[in-house]
Amino acid sequence: MGMPEDNPFAEAFGAALAARGLSLTALRRRLIESGNPVAAATLSYWRSGERVPEGASSHAVVDEIERILGLPDHALIREIPERVRVAPVRPSRSPFSDGEAQSALAETLQLLDAPALDSTRELTSLVVNDVAADGILRRRTAQTMIQSTLTETIDHVTYTLVSEIDVVDRPEITVRGARIVRDHLHASGRVYAYVMKLDQPLAPGASAMLEVTMEEYGEHRSRQPETGVAVFRPIRDLVIWTRFHPDAMPDWLEELESVDETGELFVRPLRPKASVHQARRDFGPGALGIRWGYEGRWERAELP
Structure with a gap:
């Protein structure tokens, strides 16, 4: 042997x-x-x-x-090689209820020959969103600790952007801790996915840090005044920090959260301020985010 x-x-x-x-x-x-x-x-x-x-x-x-x-x-x-015992991993579940979005995601992953989304899990994630002077999301940076869930060493991971409402476009992406080796934008405009090669392979149970920054420009920028994070399995710590340009202080803010298997969306009003942070422990599967509006400048989106 x-x-x-x-x-x-x-x-x-x-x-x-x-x-x-x-x-x-x-x-x-x-x-x-x-x-x-x-x-x-x-x-x-x-x-x-x-x-x-x-x-x-x-x-x-x-x-x-x-x-x-x-x-x-x-x-x-x-x-002696470092060995990290992996706690039991719950099966992943999509937080999206839209069948078209789920179908587009499956097709995109197949076309990319992408590593399974559940080959790693997110242990902690800090997501910082910057809203530009026009009231629309301009930059998003996620610093995430991932852990391998497989019994063999891995060196590639898959990340996705999925939308049930707005059109997804290719953002300008800067990655630290890995590099993008292939990507695909689905024809429906619902899904963008990319495969990254890690700087260092992950042994079973080992963890690594990734930083992914996305910037959007021009006419293809999302015009939806909202931002959020979707997780497919529980994450130990999730923090989302959204910061508004001084010229784009919102007139109203709402928190959006969906965590149960029914996909029911909970909407909670928040006090408008220059920045808002959301923190959850042992969160998911589900989605968490905020949306905002400007009376007299932009029309308020209708509640679902």
Whole structure:
């Protein structure tokens, strides 16, 4: 059986055994004599790379192995790959009730040959929205910590923009922590999706930070005075901060939230101010955002 990739501990352990000319049976006997009993199968798994030492008791055994094999302190301990245990992952669910939007999303992902949306999950996300002097969203920056949910290493992730009301266009995107390798805008104008290659591959359960900034210009900018975030599975912490240009202070503000399986939209009035932040913990699946208006300058959108 070949040794799994990215397991420097197994390589160092095997090399040290070979250099000392010590078999696993002899090593296990020495460990038992020193008061560190360990199963023969466990030592075999560690040498083959199928498993790695985890927990305080296993690390104590590795300390003793270093002594028996005449290695410097921590020579093997420091080679143990980081392992993050992934909490149970709930199945993802689309927060969109519009069948056309869901169909367009499925077609777009198929055309892109995109990695599954549930190959990662968002642990935390800070989304900052800047509204321009004309009262329309101009810039959006999301700083997100993602975690791999798969049992194998991944190096590509998929992100999407989906709208049930407004037309989606290709924004100008700046990415940190990854780079866009392909994208697609659906003919319906409902979905834009892009696949990113991560700067560093994600091992099972490992996390990474991504920053994605989107800017919109010209006649194709969305004219809908609203912004929000949709999540397909629960996110630990979600913060949305929307900031208004001094010349575009809204006359009214409303918070929009949809979290249950019925897709019912809850609308709550907010006091108009220069900026508004929304914070949720263990939120989703669902959608959260705000919309605003200007009496006498823009017509107020009708409530759903």
